[in-house]
Amino acid sequence: MTPGKFITLEGIDGAGKSTHLRWLEKELRSRGKTIIVTREPGGTPLGEALRELLLDDNGTMHAETEALLMFAARREHLDKVILPALARGDWVISDRFTDASFAYQGGGRGLAMQKLDSLEQWVQGEFQPDLTLYFDVMVEVGRQRINAIKPPDRFEKEQDAFFRQVRDAYLERAHKFPRRIVVIDANQPLEEVKESLDKIISSICIC
Ligand SMILES: Nc1ncnc2c1ncn2[C@@H]1O[C@H](COP(=O)(O)OP(=O)(O)O)[C@@H](O)[C@H]1O
Numbered sequence: 001m002t003p004g005k006f007i008t009l010e011g012i013d014g015a016g017k018s019t020h021l022r023w024l025e026k027e028l029r030s031r032g033k034t035i036i037v038t039r040e041p042g043g044t045p046l047g048e049a050l051r052e053l054l055l056d057d058n059g060t061m062h063a064e065t066e067a068l069l070m071f072a073a074r075r076e077h078l079d080k081v082i083l084p085a086l087a088r089g090d091w092v093i094s095d096r097f098t099d100a101s102f103a104y105q106g107g108g109r110g111l112a113m114q115k116l117d118s119l120e121q122w123v124q125g126e127f128q129p130d131l132t133l134y135f136d137v138m139v140e141v142g143r144q145r146i147n148a149i150k151p152p153d154r155f156e157k158e159q160d161a162f163f164r165q166v167r168d169a170y171l172e173r174a175h176k177f178p179r180r181i182v183v184i185d186a187n188q189p190l191e192e193v194k195e196s197l198d199k200i201i202s203s204i205c206i207c
């Protein structure tokens with residue numbers, strides 16, 4: 001059996017991950033892959049319950065509590081969804097994974113990256129996505145897009161300065177892991193982003 005692949009999509013809120021995830025799913029299915037689409041925080045009943053607590057727009061919590069809950073949800077997600085699917089030979093596409101913790105809790109909230117390194121090591125050891133698509137968008141552009149669709153959750157209510165730190169942390173991760181993380185200019189119109197994505201998928205020949 002061909003081993004499955006694990007693809008993650010990342011970006012600040014409003015970058016276009018969810019939109020392109022649907023396209024990517026269709027594209028890979030048309031190439032005969034069995035695709036499991038999932039998300040973080042979430043992806044399991046317990047993870048979805050944690051997601052509600054984490055995104056609740058009235059909730060307040062310590063930044064370390066936030067990081068621990070993200071990794072707790074991830075531990076469950078790996079155990080119940082991601083690892084079993086990959087073992088079956090399925091492909092898994094996740095709307096966010098651990099890079100989001102480094103970007104939001106590390107960059108945005110200012111938690112020490114070493115603490116996040118320890119949690120990462122504890123929860124997933126050396127396991128990493130095969131490919132991460134990072135949709136890079138200017139903070140103002142992302143903000144305009146999310147404002148147009150729904151009331152903001154607890155993260156989306158953060159100021160632009162927070163999102164600049166999140167974006168910088170994502171770019172640092174992309175610089176640190178250039179073979180795994182591909183940066184896509186998501187400021188472009190939808191069709192152009194889709195074309196870039198199409199080229200990346202074909203050129204890296206993940207099928
Ligand atoms: N490149 C783009 N140009 C214009 N609008 C976009 C683009 N990408 C996404 N959008 C729109 O922005 C909104 C947020 O996109 P979404 O995919 O939900 O973002 P994310 O999942 O990254 O938060 C949606 O209404 C979507 O149609």
Ligand SMILES: Cc1cn([C@H]2C[C@H](O)[C@@H](COP(=O)(O)OP(=O)(O)O)O2)c(=O)[nH]c1=O
Binds near residue numbers: 040095105
């Ligand atoms: C996975 C993960 C997400 N998050 C945040 C980023 C997002 O603002 C939020 C999840 O929302 P998101 O996936 O963007 O969902 P939606 O498109 O429905 O708003 O959780 C973290 O802060 N750390 C993490 O480790």
